[in-house]
Amino acid sequence: MSTEKAETSGTTSPFDVLVAEFLAAAASDESMPPPALAEIAFAGRSNVGKSSMMNAVMQRKGLVRTSSTPGCTRSVNIFHAATRGGLDLHLVDLPGYGFAKRSKKERLDWGPLLEGYLRRRPTLRAVMVLIDVRRGLESEDEQLLEFCEQPRPGNAPLATYVVATKCDLLPKAKRKPTLAAIAAACGRRVIGFSAESHDGRLEVWKAIDRVVRGSEE
Numbered sequence: 434m435s436t437e438k439a440e441t442s443g444t445t446s447p448f449d450v451l452v453a454e455f456l457a458a459a460a461s462d463e464s465m466p467p468p469a470l471a472e473i474a475f476a477g478r479s480n481v482g483k484s485s486m487m488n489a490v491m492q493r494k495g496l497v498r499t500s501s502t503p504g505c506t507r508s509v510n511i512f513h514a515a516t517r518g519g520l521d522l523h524l525v526d527l528p529g530y531g532f533a534k535r536s537k538k539e540r541l542d543w544g545p546l547l548e549g550y551l552r553r554r555p556t557l558r559a560v561m562v563l564i565d566v567r568r569g570l571e572s573e574d575e576q577l578l579e580f581c582e583q584p585r586p587g588n589a590p591l592a593t594y595v596v597a598t599k600c601d602l603l604p605k606a607k608r609k610p611t612l613a614a615i616a617a618a619c620g621r622r623v624i625g626f627s628a629e630s631h632d633g634r635l636e637v638w639k640a641i642d643r644v645v646r647g648s649e650e
């Protein structure tokens with residue numbers, strides 16, 4: 434199990450991540466570790482920046498494997514994180530969708546893994562749906578949001594958040610209007626994020642905090 438040293442900025446925050454470690458990788462329902470702590474999952478199109486966002490959220494470089502080639506994350510990867518403010522939870526990296534170059538067999542194998550995890554994981558509380566700020570919400574993202582918002586028989590409903598990643602790739606002056614346009618188009622609040630600058634990290638942790646402490650409205 435790898436526990437890396439936190440990147441610290443000098444000042445302390447309740448959302449400093451004091452513990453961040455890999456817990457388990459599951460390629461099927463059967464190999465999923467037993468449910469324990471509350472889980473927050475990161476989902477979205479291949480290459481959108483799910484694994485990079487998790488490293489930024491956990492203040493670790495290279496704990497979660499990332500790649501410039503789409504299709505990097507191929508199983509449900511569960512990490513344990515504990516914050517200075519007392520949150521103790523799992524962050525879950527999911528394989529991306531919309532990657533046409535995968536073999537047909539792989540595509541067929543991953544659908545049920547993702548859907549099964551989202552539907553049946555009793556400890557799953559929220560899904561962060563990541564979109565590329567330059568592309569906005571695409572039909573597969575909308576389908577995923579709809580899927581996550583359907584009732585989960587026997588399990589608590591999921592909170593969903595739309596996170597627009599790679600905001601650093603937009604000129605500064607375009608960030609606010611672009612986020613506002615995406616929010617207006619999908620009728621939801623959108624959190625802007627950058628794994629490069631860590632912009633949006635606090636907002637993400639505040640959302641996670643509300644969900645995990647049960648004060649989600």
Ligand SMILES: Nc1nc2c(ncn2[C@@H]2O[C@H](COP(=O)(O)OP(=O)(O)OP(=O)(O)O)[C@@H](O)[C@H]2O)c(=O)[nH]1
Nearest residue numbers: 479480481482483484485500501504505506529628
């Ligand atoms: N400029 C910039 N690049 C980013 C950002 N987030 C991710 N990237 C880059 O985008 C590529 C994909 O990042 P990953 O985090 O591996 O993406 P992923 O969504 O986990 O991809 P899959 O596991 O293939 O589904 C890498 O080259 C990252 O360095 C960001 O906020 N800004």
Ligand SMILES: [Mg+2]
Nearest residue numbers: 483484505506
């Ligand atoms: Mg990944």
